[in-house]
Amino acid sequence: MKEALLYEQLIDKLRCNLCQRRCEISEGKVGFCKTRKNINGKLYTLIYGKVASLAVSPIEKKPLFHFYPGSNWLSLGTLGCNFRCPGCQNYDLSYADVEKELKTTQELLPIEEIRLAKRYNCKGISWTYNEPTIWFEYTLDSTRLAKENNLLTNYVTNGSITQEALDLIGPYLDSFRVDVKGFNDEFYKKICHLPDFRPVLEITRRAKFKWDMHIEIVTNIIPGYSDDEEQLRGIAQWIKEELGKETPWHVTQFVPHLKLSNLTYTPIHTLERAREIGYGIGLEYVYIGNIPGHCGENTYCPKCKDLLIERNGFSIVKNNLNHDRCPQCSYQISGRF
Numbered sequence: 571m572k573e574a575l576l577y578e579q580l581i582d583k584l585r586c587n588l589c590q591r592r593c594e595i596s597e598g599k600v601g602f603c604k605t606r607k608n609i610n611g612k613l614y615t616l617i618y619g620k621v622a623s624l625a626v627s628p629i630e631k632k633p634l635f636h637f638y639p640g641s642n643w644l645s646l647g648t649l650g651c652n653f654r655c656p657g658c659q660n661y662d663l664s665y666a667d668v669e670k671e672l673k674t675t676q677e678l679l680p681i682e683e684i685r686l687a688k689r690y691n692c693k694g695i696s697w698t699y700n701e702p703t704i705w706f707e708y709t710l711d712s713t714r715l716a717k718e719n720n721l722l723t724n725y726v727t728n729g730s731i732t733q734e735a736l737d738l739i740g741p742y743l744d745s746f747r748v749d750v751k752g753f754n755d756e757f758y759k760k761i762c763h764l765p766d767f768r769p770v771l772e773i774t775r776r777a778k779f780k781w782d783m784h785i786e787i788v789t790n791i792i793p794g795y796s797d798d799e800e801q802l803r804g805i806a807q808w809i810k811e812e813l814g815k816e817t818p819w820h821v822t823q824f825v826p827h828l829k830l831s832n833l834t835y836t837p838i839h840t841l842e843r844a845r846e847i848g849y850g851i852g853l854e855y856v857y858i859g860n861i862p863g864h865c866g867e868n869t870y871c872p873k874c875k876d877l878l879i880e881r882n883g884f885s886i887v888k889n890n891l892n893h894d895r896c897p898q899c900s901y902q903i904s905g906r907f
Contacts, residue, residue, distance in 0.1 A: 571607075571609075571614040571615065571616060571618070572614065572615050572618040572707055573612055573613065573614055573615075574586065574588070574606055574613040574614060574615050574706075574707065575588075575706065575707055575710070575738070576588045576706070576732070576734055576735055576738075577606075577613040579611070580594060582596070582597075583595055583596050583597075583608070584608045584611070584612075584613045586601050586606055586613060587732055587734055587735070588606070588703060588704070588706050588731070588732060588735050589603070589652045589701075589703050589704065589730050589731055589732060589735075590730045590731070590732060590764070590769050590770075590773075591652060591730070591764070592732070593606075595607070595608040595613065596608060597609075597610075597611070600616075600668070600669070602652055602763075603650045603651060603652040603701075603704040604649075604650045604666070604667065604668040604669070605617045605648075605649065605650040605668050605704045605705075606704070607669075615705075615706075615707050615708075616668055616669060616672065617648045617649060617650065617668065617672070617675075617704070617705060617708070618707055618708045619677045619678055619679050619680075619708055620648050620649065620672055620675040620676075620677060621646050621647070621648060621675055621676050621677070621678045622647055622648050622649050622663055622666075622674065622675045622699075622700075623645075623646065623647040623648075623660075623663060623699045624644075624645070624646050624647075624676075624678070625645050626642050626643070626644055626645070626690045626692060627642070627643060627645045627696075627884075628640065628641070628642055628643070628884045628885070629641050629642075629643055629693070629696075629724075630881065630883075630884040630885070630886070631645075631884045632696060632698065632724065632726050632747045632786075633747070633786070633788065633820055633822075633857070633859055634724070634745060634747055634784070634786050635786065635818055635820075635855070635857060635869060635879070635881075635905075636784070636786065636818050636855070636869075636903070636904060636905025636906070636907075637724075637744075637745050637784050637786070637905060637906050638693050638722070638906060638907065639879060639886055639889060639907065640886045640889065641692075641693035641694075642690065642691065642692050642693060643687075643692050643693060643694050643695065643696045643724065644683065644686055644687040644690065644692045644694075644695045644696070645695075645696045645697075645698050645699070646678070646683070646695070646696070646697055646698070646699070647660070647663055647697070647698055647699025647700045648663070648675065648700060648704075648705050648708075649663055649666040649668045649671055649672070649675065649700070650663070650664065650666060650668045650700065650701075650704050651663070651664035651665075651700050651701045651704065652701055652703065652704055652728070652730055653701065653728055653730070653761075653762045653763065653764070654763065655751075655761050655762055656761065656828060656829035656830050657761075657792065657824065657826070657827050657828055657829065657830035657831075657833070658827070658828060659825065659827055660699050660700055661827070661828050663699055663700040664700050664701070680708065680711045680712040680715050681715060683695055683712050683715070683716075684712075684715050684716065684719050684721065687716075687721055688719070688721075692721070693721070693722055694716065694721045694722030694723055694724060694744070695712060695713075695716055695721060695722075695723055695724070696723075696724040696725075696726060697709050697712075697724070697725055697726065698724075698726035699726075701727060701728055701730075702725045702726065702727055703725075703727060703728075703730065703731040703735065706735055706739070709725070709739065710738060710739050710742070713739055713742035713743055714742050716742070717742050722744045722745070723742060723743050723744050723745070724743075724744065724745040724746075724747065725743060725745070725746050725747065726747045727746060727747065727748055727749070728748070728749050728751070728762070728770070729746075729748040729749065729750070729770035729771075729773055729774050730762075730764065730769070730770055730773075731773055732773075733773065733776065736773055736776060736777060736781070737780075737781075740777070740780065740781035740783070741781070743777075743781065743783055744783060744784060745783055745784040745785075745786075746774065746777040746778075746783040746784070746785050747785075747786050747788065748770070748774045748777075748785065748786075748787055748788070749787075749788050749789070749790070750770065750771070750774075750787050750788070750789055750805050750808075751767075751789065751790065751796065752767070752789075752792075752795065752796040752801055753767070753796075753800075753801040753802075753804035753805050753808070754767070754801060754804075755767060757795060757796055757801065760795065761792070761795060761796075771808060771812065774787075774813070775812050775813065778813055778817075784905065784906055785813055785817055786817065786818040786819075786820065787805070787809055787813075787817060787818070787819050787820065788819075788820040788822060788859070789802075789805055789819070789820070789821050789822070789844075790822045790823075790824050791821055791822065791823070791824055791836045791840060791841060791844060792824045792830070792833065792836070793824065793833050793834050793835075793836055793837075793840070794833065797836065797840050799843075799847065802821075802843075802844050802847050802848075803847055803851065805819070806819065806847055806848045806851040806853055806856075807851055809848075809853060810851055810852050810853055814904075815852050815853055815854050816854050816855070816904035817853070817855075817904075818855040818856075818857060818904075818905075819848050819853055819855070819856050819857070820856075820857045820858075820859045821841050821844040821845060821848070821856065821857070821858060821859065822836075822841075822858070822859030822860045823835055823836040823838075823841060823858075823859065823860035823861055824836045825860065838858075838861060838864070841858045841861065841866070842858065842866070844856075845857075845858055845866055854872040854904065855869065855872070855904070862882055862883035863882055863883075867881040867882070867883075868880050868881055869881075869903070871896040871898065871899060871901050871903070872901065873896065873899050873901040874896060874898050874899040874901065876890075876896055876897070876898040876899070877890065878890050878891050878896060878903065879891065891903060891907060893907060894907045
């Protein structure tokens with residue numbers, strides 16, 4: 571165990587200041603994420619260096635389409651989550667009884683992460699599979715080491731990190747792939763058990779404009795929950811006005827799972843309509859996800875509409891970019907290539 575970085579003493583509890591829940595934790599208890607425990611008046615993380623999932627995977631799997639396309643990344647996850655959504659695809663990690671299941675993890679210190687990433691010729695390290703914010707002390711140490719070793723870094727996140735935590739890791743984190751799951755408080759209460767979604771939007775904006783992180787947004791469209799045009803228009807409008815029209819938006823197919831297994835797969839026409847909404851509002855890059863072979867996976871020039879990057883699933887079939895420009899009209903394509 572390692573003492574947590576961001577907490578404060580209350581009268582008879584400790585307040586964790588890592589994620590936007592700011593749990594107040596009594597002696598001997600853990601917070602909502604089940605990874606941070608009050609032991610004798612100090613807050614400890616139970617998961618420092620505890621790896622539950624590990625793979626080398628393409629950046630397209632995050633998905634990040636405008637951040638070194640085709641590169642491979644060391645990808646790691648641990649146990650626990652600060653949301654525990656009812657349809658989570660990685661529920662075995664996010665719903666884990668952390669203290670009981672720690673024995674199922676492997677220990678990997680930050681320096682060993684760096685060695686693995688280099689051994690497998692990875693462009694960088696991605697903390698993914700479950701919410702990386704709850705792994706903060708570990709990922710902070712890892713990002714610092716990554717910078718010293720010329721490796722890039724990525725959070726695949728729900729965006730519910732506090733400003734204090736973001737500002738600690740901000741100098742070392744290169745990309746922030748954020749889920750904007752819906753666009754009203756009712757949705758976030760039902761799905762994420764979070765009363766107010768606006769801080770997620772605020773922290774995403776701060777990641778881009780204060781810390782110059784590369785941002786891409788994902789909305790997994792859940793039938794009956796986040797598929798109405800009001801929410802989709804709200805997300806697209808917010809991206810354009812607050813992050814910029816050049817910010818990629820991925821609208822992905824929901825796969826029925828866990829407590830939402832009674833739902834249907836998101837119809838393709840719903841995803842195509844969301845893409846139309848995004849383009850109609852003025853976004854330059856809107857992608858359809860989880861439908862391998864769909865033209866909505868490809869990158870097109872916003873100016874001349876030429877096909878720039880052709881994809882099939884997580885694989886790049888063809889990359890016609892001239893560095894960061896369209897070879898036909900020389901329009902500059904947003905991202906890092």
